[in-house]
Amino acid sequence: MSNGIAALELSGSFSGIMAKKKTPPVGARPSESERVLVVEDEPDIAALIAYQLTREGYRVETANTGTEALGAVSREVPDLVVLDRMLPGLSGDEVLASLKGEAATRTIPVLVLTAKREQEDRIEGFELGADDYLTKPFSPRELVLRVRAILRRTKEPAAKSGGRVLRAGPVSLDVNSHQALLDGEELNLTPTEFRLLRSLLESKGRTQSRQQLLERAWSVDSHLSDRIQTRTVDMHVRRLRAKLGEVGEWIETIRGFGYRLRIPEDAT
Ligand code: CA
Numbered sequence: 001m002s003n004g005i006a007a008l009e010l011s012g013s014f015s016g017i018m019a020k021k022k023t024p025p026v027g028a029r030p031s032e033s034e035r036v037l038v039v040e041d042e043p044d045i046a047a048l049i050a051y052q053l054t055r056e057g058y059r060v061e062t063a064n065t066g067t068e069a070l071g072a073v074s075r076e077v078p079d080l081v082v083l084d085r086m087l088p089g090l091s092g093d094e095v096l097a098s099l100k101g102e103a104a105t106r107t108i109p110v111l112v113l114t115a116k117r118e119q120e121d122r123i124e125g126f127e128l129g130a131d132d133y134l135t136k137p138f139s140p141r142e143l144v145l146r147v148r149a150i151l152r153r154t155k156e157p158a159a160k161s162g163g164r165v166l167r168a169g170p171v172s173l174d175v176n177s178h179q180a181l182l183d184g185e186e187l188n189l190t191p192t193e194f195r196l197l198r199s200l201l202e203s204k205g206r207t208q209s210r211q212q213l214l215e216r217a218w219s220v221d222s223h224l225s226d227r228i229q230t231r232t233v234d235m236h237v238r239r240l241r242a243k244l245g246e247v248g249e250w251i252e253t254i255r256g257f258g259y260r261l262r263i264p265e266d267a268t
Contacts, residue, residue, distance in 0.1 A: 033059040034079040034151060039069040039095065040113070041087050045136075049082060052140040053147065066090025070098060073105055080151055082143070083130075085114040096130060109150045113138070131206075153204055166201040169267035171247055173198055182244065192217060193240045196233075200251060200261040209258040210234070233259075 036058045040046040043064075050060045061078070063069040066087050073081070081099065085092035092112060099105045112130040131150050134143060164175040170183040178194055180187040189197065195217035199208065208216070210230040217236075237259055241248030252262050 033057060035059045035061070035076065036080050036082060036147065037069060037072055037078040038062045038082045039064075039066065039087065039092070040082070040084040041065065042084075045084075048140060049143060052144055053082075056144050056148075058147070066092070066095040066098075069095055073099065073108070077105065078108060080147060081108055081110045082147070083110050083112050085112055109153075111143075111146055111150060153206065166198065168201055168250070168261065168263045169247060171197075171201075171244070173201060182247065187243055189240070189243065192236055193243065196236055196240055197244075200259065203260065205260055205262060207254045207258055207260040211258075213258060 036053050038046055038049045038060060040049065041064050046062045050062050053060045061072055063072050067090055083092050083095060096110055099108055099110065109131040111132050111134060113134050113136055115136045132146050134146055166173040172181045175198065180189050180194060196213060199213055199216040210233040213233050237251060241251055250261055250263055252260050254260060
């Protein structure tokens with residue numbers, strides 16, 4: 001029922017956009033056609049999303065079921081998947097777990113659509129590896145913005161790898177020489193602290209779970225991480241914060257979940 005309401009509201013925005021041609025562009029168009037797979041069983045919503053993304057220059061394929069989605073991914077790996085959580089048969093969460101469980105598909109960014117608003121569900125999904133969430137009903141413009149933001153984030157580290165220096169305010173990290181500077185002064189970081197800081201910088205404000213940090217900074221498989229290991233993350237974050245002084249406060253604790261680096265706007 002709630003999905004039906006969502007569809008109606010979406011259709012409203014849809015015809016609104018069709019009628020008014022003055023909708024401002026949401027930003028620069030993608031340079032080449034990036035491929036987006038939309039997994040949604042409700043035809044109205046699937047069509048709306050496909051329309052909106054196509055209009056923005058993306059190549060869009062739609063799948064009505066989870067099984068169909070996995071089939072589409074195995075034929076051609078998309079640049080991003082928009083995945084509805086409520087699907088008949090294989091659920092959205094199962095599709096997500098399947099994508100994240102395979103080396104070939106693990107890095108595909110996933111934007112999850114959910115009708116549930118509970119914070120718990122968000123966290124569950126983040127642990128499965130969703131890159132972002134959108135709660136139904138959503139505006140088509142919001143969807144396009146999220147898709148664009150995720151694709152930009154996932155492309156950035158690769159594009160910047162030539163320079164290999166990550167910066168945030170007074171902090172700079174030379175990935176090749178393993179040198180970390182704070183206000184031009186060498187920071188004495190342990191290799192683990194260095195990788196931890198690198199992971200926080202590379203994620204550009206996105207929250208990372210302790211498990212994700214363990215995988216990235218410690219190269220520990222998430223299946224092996226247990227309570228002790230997640231406490232290890234907390235301990236290293238504490239030490240890293242202390243070494244960073246005031247900048248240490250930029251490392252935000254997301255309670256019961258993980259950490260993110262929030263760079264103040266005036267520091268970039
Ligand atoms: Ca659905």
